[in-house]
Amino acid sequence: MRKRVVIAGSLVLAWVAPAFVRAAEPTIVEKALAASQAANAERDAAATALAEATDRAANSAAAVAAAEQIVATAKDAAAKAAEAAKAAGGDLAPLAKDLAVKATTAAQAAEQAVAAAKAVAQKLAAEKTAAEKTAADRAAAAKNAAEKVLAERAFAANMALRQAGAERDAAQKQAAAAAEAARVAGEQFSAAQQAAALAGGESEAAAKALAEKAAATTAASAQAATEQDAEKKKAFAETAASLEAERRALEQAAAEKTNMAKTAADNLAKAKAALEQTSAQRTAAEKTAGERTAAVAVALDNLAVAEAEAMGGLKPIASGQWDYAKARHLLARAGFGGSPEDVAKLHAMGLHGAVDFLVEYHRQPACTVTVDIRPPERPLGYEARLDSSEQNRLNEERTNRERVQQALLRQWWLRRMVETPRPLEEKLALFWHDHFATGYEDKLYQSNILLKQNELFREHADKFDALLRGIIHDPAMIIYLDNHVNVKGRGNENLGREVLELFSLGRDQGYSEQDLRELSRALTGYTYVPNTNQFRFNTSAHDEGPKTLLGRTGNFSGDEAIDVILGHPSTARYAAKKLFEYFAYRQPADELTDRLAHVLRSNQYELGPMLKNLFLSEEFYSERSRGQHIKSPIELMVGAIRTLKLGSVDYGALDWQVQNMGMTLFQPPNVSGWEEGRYWISANRVLLRYNGVANLVEQPQVDVVGMVQGKAATAAELVEYLAGACLAVELTAEQKKTLIGFVGELPPGDQWTAQRDQLNGRLRALLVLMMSTPAYQVS
Amino acid sequence: MMSPIKIVTRREFVRYGAGIVGVGAALPNYLIRGAAAAETAEPGQRVLVVVQFNGGHDAMSALVPYGHPEYAKARNVTRVKDEEIVKINAELGLHPNLAGFKTMLDEGTLAALPGVGYPNPNLSHFHSTDIWHTADMRGRLCPAGEGPFGWIGKACDAAYVETVAVDGAIAVGTGSTPMAMWGRRHQGIAFDAPEAFGFFGNRGDAKRGEAYKQLHELGPNAPGPLSELHYVSQTALAANATSDRIRTLAKDYKPTIEYPNTGLGRHLRTIAGLVAGGLSTRMYFTFHGGGFDTHVNQRPHHDNLMKELNDAIVAFYKDLGAHKQAHRVLTMTASEFGRTVKENGGQGTDHGAAAAMFLFGPVKPGVHGAHPSLKDVFGGGGDWLKPTTDFRSVYATVLEKWLAIPSQGVLGQQYPLVDFLA
DSSP states (O other): OOOHHHHHHHHHHHOOOOHHHHHOOOOOHHHHHHHHOOOOOHHHHHHHHHHHHHHHHHHHHHHHHHHHHHHHHHHHHHHHHHHHHHHTTTTHHHHHHHHHHHHHHHHHHHHHHHHHHHHHHHHHHHHHHHHHHHHHHEEEEEEEEHHHHHHHHHHHHHHHHHHHHHHHHHHEEEEEHHHHHHHHOOOHHHHHHHHHHHHHHHHHHHHHHHHHHHHHHHHHHHHHOOOOSSSHHHHHHHHHHHHHHHHEEEEEEHHHHHHHHHHHHHHHHHHHHHHHHHHHHHHHHHHHHHHHHHHHHHHHHHHHHHHHHHTTOBBBOOOOOOOOHHHHHHHHSSSOOEEEEEHHHHHHHHHHHHHHHOOOGEEEEEEEOOOOOOOOOOOOGGGGOOOOOHHHHHHHHHHHHHHHHHHHHHHHHHHHHHHHHHHHHHHHHHHHHHTTTTOSTTTTTTTHHHHHHHHHHHHHTHHHHHHHHHTTHHHHHHHHHHGGGGTTTBBHHHHHHHHIIIIIIOSSSSHHHHHHHHHHHHHTTEEEEETTTEEEEEEGGSOSSSSEETEEEEEEOOOHHHHHHHHSSHHHHHHHHHHHHHHHSSSOOHHHHHHHHHHHTTTTTTTTHHHHHHHHHHHTSSSTTTTBBBBOOOHHHHHHHHHHHHOEEEEEEEEEHHHHHHHTTOOOOSSOOOGGGGGOOOHHHHHHHHHHHHHHHHHHTHHHHHHTTTTOOSHHHHHHHHHHOSSSSSHHHHHHHHHHHHHHOOOGGGGGGTTTTHHHHHHHHHHHHHHHHHHBBBB | OOOOOOOOOOOHHHHTTTTTTHHHHHOOOHHHHHHHHBOOOOOTOOEEEEEEETTTOOOHHHHHHHEHHHHHHHHHOOOOTTTTOSSSSSEEEEGGGHHHHHHHHTTTOOOEEEEEEEEOOOOOOHHHHHHHHHHHHHGGGGTTTTOOOOOOOHHHHHSSSSSTTTTTTEEOOSSSSOOGGGSOOOOOESSSSSSGGOOTTTTTTTHHHHHHHHHHHHHHSSSOOSHHHHHHHHHHHHHHHHHHHHHHHHHHOOOOOOOOSHHHHHHHHHHHHHHTTTTTEEEEEEEEEEEOOOOSSSSHHHHHHHHHHHHHHHHHHHHHHHTTTTGGGEEEEEEEEEBOOSSOOOSSSBOOOOOOEEESSBBBEEEEEEOOSSSSSSSSTBBBBOEEEHHHHHHHHIIISSSSOOOOHHHSSSHHHHOOOO
């Protein structure tokens, strides 16, 4: 902890915006760091003082013990002397008596000495206690100061982000203004070009007319000169003179046009210069805006790092590493995948934007798919009072009715997973269904309480503490784990056991069989009302006596026991590990899940910050994670539907298929939920999965042409694009070659729309080949 | 790339492969292909077929303890009457619809074990089925790593130590793999109907089929042999290789007799085709569906179940006999529990404990073990038969004496064997 603080302190100076570093005043981080160092010094001094006080107290206690030994010896001597005095006769009697008196006096004196030594010892012990308290206070203060450094650093990073954001916004504004100026200059340039062209044309026309006139004038003069007939000669001369006058006029006009053309050319040159200048300005402003945007990404990265440090979380990747493949990975894991377009949208949000979009799902509209599930017409056990034929008839009726309701419930949830605008919410609800696994068969036979439980998982999907509190009040869980028969004096440990073993601390993670019994006692009386299926706390069945749970003692209720459990470090560790394995990869190093657990606990079991830390982390995007998760049947099928953008889905068939693949919603195999990973894969299940996906792809509504139009022109580009969008692992060169060969020559892009149906047939076959593969089974 | 060594049988695989790959390690594809695809059974290789009765069988109506006076007292509507019974001795007789079983008994190919069960019975269908499938009282509540593993899956693990026999066990009549077949390394193969076991995404397009084949032959596209992708790739290879063979064998099979058109009849016909076709599978698992959970109106329903059972088993062994395969196929029935001695108010019976099992094929014919007393009963309603033979003793006998697989590792301890095999 201390080491990390020091590292953090040096890093922060490098990270915070230059303004913070250059300031004459020390930054808040520097102040916090100085305070932390001072607190550390005080803590160390207090520890030394405590050690000394402990020594002194020990010495003094030893002195008391020695003095007590002397008292005992003296008393013993006095007693012996008294006895000797009694026994002594004659002359010796007075001497013996005197000795006895002296011995008694000596003993009394020794006792006084002990009392004095005890007083000193008490004082020193009190001083030691005080030193202990001081040392504890100083240690706490040092810890607080260290945490403050991290918090301040996160704060500083946040401020830097704000500053960077403001600078980006300003730069973007400037870039927009410069772009507008450049646009205006461009228009002016165009106008000037037109004017110059026009003036140039007119000038040329005038010059041409002048030349023609001059030629005519010269011709007339020549004729006048050579003509013999005087009258005709005169006429020619007059004509020549007249032409000459016209020529002069034209000469004047041409000069004017030439001038105008020159002016227009000048204007054009000016407009061109203006355009060049504004364009350069626009480019510069855009560059600045780009830089400022990049700086915001860096500031976001820094903030994520600072927050991770402050919370002790996992190391994040940088925005610069964010790419399309990572966006696809994130959408597949934090949700149920999506179409190539969905992935592109997520990619465009940037790393932090994408993670926020998924984790802060409350900002998205809620899914509106609902289901109508009715409570049983008669409470369970009602039939027991009837004669057997009536009993059997009603049993059958109930069974049939509930079977239909179960199917409705499963289909409802599948549809939510397909349609929700908040994929992480459903993904988490599915996680909690697996974590707090409750099955319909054998005990419940009631769909309505499973719906109620499912709503609990969704409402508190991102709050583990609320779920743990909620689950001991949940009628479905109470029935499933027999807590309705857990009553004072006749305990049933089923729920208590699973709360510790599966729901909170985890098997062998720091609780004993005795803790389990004590928790079960705390849970007595947590029952339900059979007719209404409402939770009921039955005070008369509750054991109100004191319990000792995980080292704490009190007259705990079940809810108070949950508080004790939430305070145990194993609880956050176990939840963090399961969540890590669900979203990233199996069997992570303890160090990683400890970090995540720290984030979870420092946020009071709210999942949001932990999930953000996870979805930003290097581990989440590592080779160990990507392409290393075998999709559950639901991830496979719901994912394919979302990828293919199927608008109309047969949810009955979908439910049937995922059940065949081994996943029946509301019927996990047992209270520990589904086995994940390779459990999903067997010879027949692989082919069931292939066929299931192929059936989805082959639906006429799947428009692959629409999906790829404008993204790819050749078969090679097409294969590359679709593989990048659909597969978590790179295809080998040979596999690509096979697929490209299968697609063959594509028609020119402008004919795709006309040939849509035929082309879709071919491309759907390509998708079948791509998705009916081992590669599509992993994400 | 690996050098393209052609290895076509599992024996060769073991010879070449054992030195290359450790147990449980990922196998190179060509080895999996070789091991999975085209292996043929060794001559005389023994085969076990398990027929599961889901729901809890009232075996007292199949192997009827008519010699016990309590039987007639406890049963009224569900009773198989003395005059109907096909008697096999003074104590026990067969349901009238099991007349074919009597013939098999006389021919020396039927054995009956009355009173098979286990102590402290669990009366949940779900949990007791798990117990029968895993031979572990914890069923699926085993801690991770310890299970749940099925007895057939564990038997495959024990039989194929150096390699993985993808088709070591096959379940017919179910889309999902029965827990009995879940091994540590072996998953078995399960399909509802053989014609539906395969990849059908090619839609009859030969060009697409060729591309599919190429894509799957090119091998896994992940570097790590322990990666999930590698695992999926291998399983897919095995599935593609075996499914084609299984479909072909089932499609081309010419039974010598017409099987009854019932679930069990169809499943046994499929199994006969695979056995006669020479598939190297050693353990088959299938179901007699139709519902043995006869709480209500038991007699007519159970009569029908017995007829279906009789007709399917008789046809199966006649057909196997005609194909000269009957000597190497042992069949046994199993159900998660028996039923109460007394009838309930609904002309049926409720969940009980011990029940009889039947074995067919190369057995020591006759009844092995005592039928439980109908007087000295136990349980919640005081109405359950006490087991006289532990079902794990039956498993142990079949494993050791029929399949030559050591049973202790499979069952967790050594159970006494029962002398019912020829």
